[in-house]
Amino acid sequence: MNLLVICQYYYPEPFRITDICESLVEKGHDVTVLTGLPNYPEGKILENYRRGKKRNEIINGVKVVRTFEIGRGTTKFQLFLNYISYTLSASIKAFNLKEKFDVVLVNQLSPVMMAIPAIVYKKKYNRKILLYCLDLWPASLIAGGIKEGSIFYKLFFIISKWIYSSVDSIAVTSSMFKEYFKSKLFMNIENIQHIPQYAEDIFAEIEEKKENRKFNFVFAGNIGEMQSVETIVKAANEMKEKNNIMFHIVGDGSKLEECIVLSKKFKLNNIIFYGRKPINEMPQYYSFADAMLITLKNDKTISYTLPGKVQSYMAAHKPIIGSINGETRRVIKEAGCGYCCDADDYKELSKIILEFCDSNQQKLMGANGYDYYIKNYSKKSFISTLEESLIKLGG
Structure with missing residues (x-):
């Protein structure tokens, strides 16, 4: 053809x-x-x-x-x-x-x-x-x-x-x-x-995270108007006193500088911005994640969307923590692979992150996501x- x-x-x-x-x-x-x-x-x-x-x-x-x-x-x-x-x-x-x-x-x-x-x-x-x-x-x-x-x-x-x-x-x-x-x-x-x-094949070949004393939460992808990454920055501010929790933002976009400025305004030491990285380097950022983050703007039309990063997160055997509505939330719930709260709700996002840290189901969530990926994506x-x-x- x-x-x-x-x-x-x-x-x-x-x-x-x-x-x-x-x-x-x-x-x-x-x-x-x-x-x-x-x-x-x-x-x-x-x-x-x-x-x-x-x-x-x-x-x-x-x-x-x-x-x-x-x-x-x-x-x-x-x-x-x-x-x-x-x-x-x-x-x-x-x-x-x-x-x-x-x-x-x-x-x-x-x-x-x-x-x-x-x-x-x-x-x-x-x-x-x-x-x-x-x-x-x-x-x-x-x-x-x-x-x-x-x-x-x-x-x-x-x-x-x-x-x-x-x-x-x-x-x-x-x-x-x-x-x-x-x-x-x-x-x-x-x-x-x-x-x-x-998800590209490289995400299914990620090595398991080495044990350490910190919980690492990673967002990977475009940082634009629709992604509402500022919700993560605000959640990080809610947890700035938690010395065992770190946030990692990997990506670029129209709202990156705004998010960096916001983190400086809050004087945060628990969030790192890495900028855009080529896809062949992404597995190293996934590898140290205890869970992956996904956020979307609180908008009905955006809630129809299922971002491609969801499949990448699942393929990497990683639990997903989401501040989202609609289709993405439905999929995460159906797969049993993480926690969700309403879009743009940074206070509730901080709560479910803490709930995840206290959970003994973390590996099961990652396994559930991978199984769902194999069956559907x-x-x-x-x-x-x-x-x-x-x-x-x-x-």
């Missing part, structure tokens, strides 16, 4: 689509990725990709075609320019692609407009599209502070519905996404299937299901 993948983000940016594409190549498929210029999450185009460099690469068997985009920057206006520039340049590039692919896969994060180049290609060559939805639109706008009744929201409601209606099949990462498509976008959900994310199952869906569309 000759597959065209469209996603604004790709290696060296830290997204799972890179592993997916390389896995499809290993299965014998030809994969070409139409993507942008690496600038996530720092907001600046990497130096070795500027001035027309590295526009065509082959990375681990995947053909990577890069098109122009403006860096994300640090402001909402710059981010808007980033979204629009990629959509326009990738649409032109897609229209001018001479190769006829069997099927198109869109790995749809934010913005939803990254799917437009696929629709352009579809209309020219009459090829079908499978859209893998990781971020709900226009719901993501509300989570970012846009009011539902605003003209901006209404415009993107129309755009989002048109995009989702223009593809041939949709796969979603969270089972609750289906309800959103049905109740908010008023769409038929017969062609929507649930394909949850998986294995990489083998994901690739197999995705491959079957693509072959069905392209056949």
Whole structure:
């Protein structure tokens, strides 16, 4: 099968689509990725990709075609320019692609407009599209502070519905996404299937934590508006007198500096910020964790989401402590792999962390999470299901 993948983000940016594409190549498929210029999450185009460099690469068997985009920057206006520039340049590039692919896969994060180049290609060559939805639109706008009744929201409601209606099949990462498509976008959900994310293989090979006298709690991932990492900082402040508890924040994003400033304001000695680390270094941070942390903003639309870090935490045999609502909370409870409290509730988060420290079920929680991962989120199952869906569309 000759597959065209469209996603604004790709290696060296830290997204799972890179592993997916390389896995499809290993299965014998030809994969070409139409993507942008690496600038996530720092907001600046990497130096070795500027001035027309590295526009065509082959990375681990995947053909990577890069098109122009403006860096994300640090402001909402710059981010808007980033979204629009990629959509326009990738649409032109897609229209001018001479190769006829069997099927198109869109790995749809934010913005939803990254799917437009696929629709352009579809209309020219009459090829079908499978859209893998990781971020709900226009719901993501509300989570970012846009009011539902605003003209901006209404415009993107129309755009989002048109995009989702223009593809041939949709796969979603969270089972609750289906309800959103049905109740908010008023769409038929017969062609929507649930394909949850998986964890890269390296997370299942993490060595067991060495015994020490401290409890270590690790958050790993993007530190943005939706992740509400400030909830962890505030919880750390509640426990600043507990000398046996440490918090470790591994990642980068638009809210990192704000969280660092907050920790300095509280004069905290029990929290460490490591910044962004490459995926091959992540196991060392997971290894010393007694439990992993997950926080999300207190927002109904965000509660539909099941972040990919949940699968990574489970694959690593780690208990999960969450300040979250909705789908993620349901999964943790169903798996029996940790403790949860309401989103943004830092006082309750500090309480359940202390409860975890006193528990004799810590290893059992980690084992429960891993068992749940194997049954529901294995990489083998994901690739197999995705491959079957693509072959069905392209056949």
